[in-house]
Amino acid sequence: MKFKKEKNTKKSSKNLYYNFSFLIVVVILYIVLFFLKPDKLINSLYASWDIFVSIIPVLILVIFLMGISNYLLKPKKVLKYLGKKSGFKGWFLAALFGILSHGSIYIWYPLLKDLKEHGMRTGLVAVFLYNRAIKIPLLPIMIFYFGIYFVTILCIYMIVASIPQGKIIEIIEDKYIGRRGENV
């Protein structure tokens, strides 16, 4: 438990280090621009400020929805409902849990591995991962940029596309296992 906590802390500080490194690189670019074209630096800052101000309300809404999603969905709940022989319900739930899941994808890899070892269909793992692309808390910002029609159509197509993806992966895996007599 203590080891796991230490590992998570290490990972999050590594992420933070990476995130700040990126910001520092961008700041360096601005400093370089200051010496080369100072007038363009001011314009770039104005352009950035305009973008930032326009997305503030949506960002606040995103934080709120992330909190709600954290409260309602826990990885253990997913484990409870995604067993083997789940049939159509399994495909539906894999897609639903993928949509509702939150946090970094790394959190979910070990759980999915665990579920796979306990008989979860490989196709369902793929469906879960593909549907993670649809993030309910982030929909407001997506709608802000692309409009509600676009977002609705894209989400529907993504959910639909995840099913053949899962099926194809399952077919290939089954063929491979059949040929090699291997247990994946």
Add this chain to the structure above:
Amino acid sequence: MVDKKVNITDKASIATSFYKAIKSFGTALPVLIGVILLIGLFKVNISSKLISSIFTGEIFRDTFFGSMIGSVLAGNPVTSYIIGGELLKEGVSLFAVTAFITTWVTVGLIQLPAEASILGKRFALMRNVLSFLLSILVAIATVLTLKVLT
């Protein structure tokens, strides 16, 4: 008494959930600020001419390039929406932007080693290749449907 206890636990759980959300958002904030500053830099310094030389308006070419860029880049999906939205304002086609935001979250070249080591090399490779191909189809289908409906 029991109800009161449940209530306190529930309140603590809500507080923890929101704390986690703020913390997770806070971690992504430096990248978000960096991206916004970078877009500001691009908006002023990169001409529309250069962008339109990469994205020519040809459906398949644009969608393919959008998918390629989205596959290589990674991070919070919000970042992809902001970049996508700004690219759209610069005149990049919706096909390319849709493919870009779709592969940003479905294909993970950066996460591939982690995915392969935990879920298996074959699975990770198949999933990412299929996600890439499907993103192109999803982008084309989405934009064409949008054009028909609106």
